[in-house]
Amino acid sequence: MPAMKPTNSLTRWILIGLFAGLAVGWAINSNVPADQAKAIAGYLSIITDVFLRLIKMIIAPLVLATLTVGIAHMGSGGAVGRTFVRTLAWFIAASIFSLGLGILMVNLLSPGVGVGLALPAVDAASGVATKTFDLKEFIGHIFPKSIIEAMATNEVLQIVVFSLFAGVALIQMGARAEPINKGLDAIMHMMLVITGYVMKVAPFAVFAAIASSIAVEGLGILWTFGKFVGGFYLALAVLWAFLLGAGAVVLGVGEVKRLIPTIREPFLITFATASSEAAYPKLLDALERYGVPTRIASFVLPLGYSFNLDGSMMYCAFASIFIAQAYGIDLSLGQEIAMLGLLMITSKGIAGVPRASLVVIAATLPYFNIPEAGLLLILAVDHFLDMGRSATNVIGNAVATAVIAKWDAAEAPAPVPVPVPLTAKEVASGGQG
Template sequence: MNRLFTWLVVGAMVLGVLVGWAINVNFSADQAKEIAGNLSIITDIFLRLIKMIIAPLVFTTLVAGIAHMGDASEVGRVGVKTIFWFICASIVSLLLGLVMVHLLQPGVGLHQATDAAAATTAVDMSKFTLREFVTHLVPSSIFDAMARNEILQIVVFSVFVGTAVSAIDDRAPAVLTAVEQGATIMLKVTGYVMKTAPFAIFAALAASIATRGVEVIFTYAKFVGGFYLSLTILWGLLILAGVIIAGPRVLKLIGQIRAPTLLAFSTASSEAAYPRTLEELQKWGISRKVASFVLPLGYSFNLDGSMMYCTFATLFIAQVYGIEMTIAQQITMLGLLMVTSKGMAGVPRASLVVIAATLTFFDLPEAGIALILAVDHLLDMGRSATNVVGNSVASAVVAKWENEIQEPAAGPAQA
């Protein structure tokens, strides 16, 4: 069934590109935009279905997982190991983006007209402050957090609830049973929603190609190609680290998550792949308590593809304008991005916001944002897929450190 789903996803991607290209060639710009708008209805419905199940799924699986950990010290130990891996992966992602943009020089010789108005309206930096980031960590209301799908806030609340349940002598059996049954139900609902994924993938790609055409790929070929080459290397490094730490079976894990990875790629949303990724991690053998703890945390703090893009795109803009940054400035930039990238969760168009903040900090032309807007969606597809791979490897590594990798026959029900 998993292999059939993968082929359906691939087929939907190919068909979407072909149909989008045909619309772009045979219809006027206004007609193509109208058709794309109608196609986007399908994608919007699918993404709304995904958002519908994210909050209850994260809450139930995380509370159940933490409740089975035993006590607060175990939660703290797993948390420290998880954050340690996230920091290491972040450093590798940022450094790789820095090295690759210097080797490939994608911005040299590219003189595109910029639209300053587009640059200023593309991102909203009003909420991108230290105060907003810190206060954003804690929900004022769990119902409000769930209504807005604020994963990080749901994680914070779930950690408190799960720890409280595990601290009670009898572990509140009625509550724990209800939470576990809720998780099982939400995973079943996820299966129903995922059956509609190929239709959403087709619509998303067809709409994107219909309005922008394939020409945009050739205009920015060096930038897009260089970034995807960098992502490929990052995948290789992450998988290699996973194999070294967790063993050769990590290669099988990468095979198992191909469907959610393709889903994230084609919809440009790693959130869309969350439910299926969680399911596949448990099928591979990662215990529910580790998978349900590391994965949602990773969606807030371990966006490997997005972090590498911030370095790559910032220096690309500097190259386009012929601005040389000193070694000290580049090291400072890495440190700045290391901190600011952790505030991406909950910020609309997060990568662009972080890049805009970095440009402002180093007095680089903010209009450079307009340069990457044309291909941002195309690059977001690669970033989203990379985030899925990075968080899957992180879950496997932490599970290995905690001795929580089980044989596949144990199934996802094991905790």
């Protein structure tokens, strides 16, 4: 697939939008009454909402076309199966590590101990809808009853399942599948052109997202929750180091150094908008520019957006134990291990739910007798933390995709050498040079 050209100017405008949003948001918060600031923030958020809706418009057809064509080009069901197993194994290992690191860091930093904030009453309503994990519902939800419904609601995991069936079916059809492959390839290119149009809105969306958040909350909220916010971002920095380090083990240090600037734009877009989805098309393009084959990028990335949310999983563990610390609840090692296992499952069960991390935390707290009202402690800064955890999801999925591509290339069959015809002299001498 011809990739969109890298645009350093887009990165520059995104950074300008980010800092301008900080300045304008601070000015509104400092000089405008709270009710008016909230109204202004509401108007500003229209720009961000439009941008995110445009991104959602792209995702379903882009995932369906790229993943189906990518699988069809793998050439055999066995190749699909091997890639799927490797991808899932990497995701599970990354998930366990992210959750374990979150639990370790929150215990080392103890941001909830002596937090110095008025604790909500244990029976106060958090305002976050709880959703207990139901294995039957989870498994049933994976499989689409209608691909049209799945695309209409942007159920990425269901689109992935349909695309797996469709791609393998196209492999079996052989030459008869060629017209469908060409049609899907054309759709894929069309969606990438549309992505280029949509990305022109990104700097404005970044500006509006930052300005509206700061206008309402102010920069002071970050000082009030400084220990929690700072501790979490320190934990994220450690996670970034380990993810990139794991990538360096497989890819090599030089390749990771080349990967980092390649994913800079999707990272910034995600960080500023606090939405992993916002960067999906741009991340797909960036990985292909890096050198990941289309069939691998279009296979691994959609799965990653459902199963490889490293930053979100770390946040669930970190925030859950932070709330326990704030209420003076000591969790045993066994309970923390049980929490890791529970979060490992529930974080997969509600992928795609708005503010999914809060819903996962709300579902987890009752299992360990931690007041759900503790969510009220973190709601004020959740958006600022969502920026970091969403951007971390981009790093995790980029590294995973590059690693799977390296493994796939290592197993690719070596080209069959083409015999060079002997010269007349070599023939006469019996083939001796």
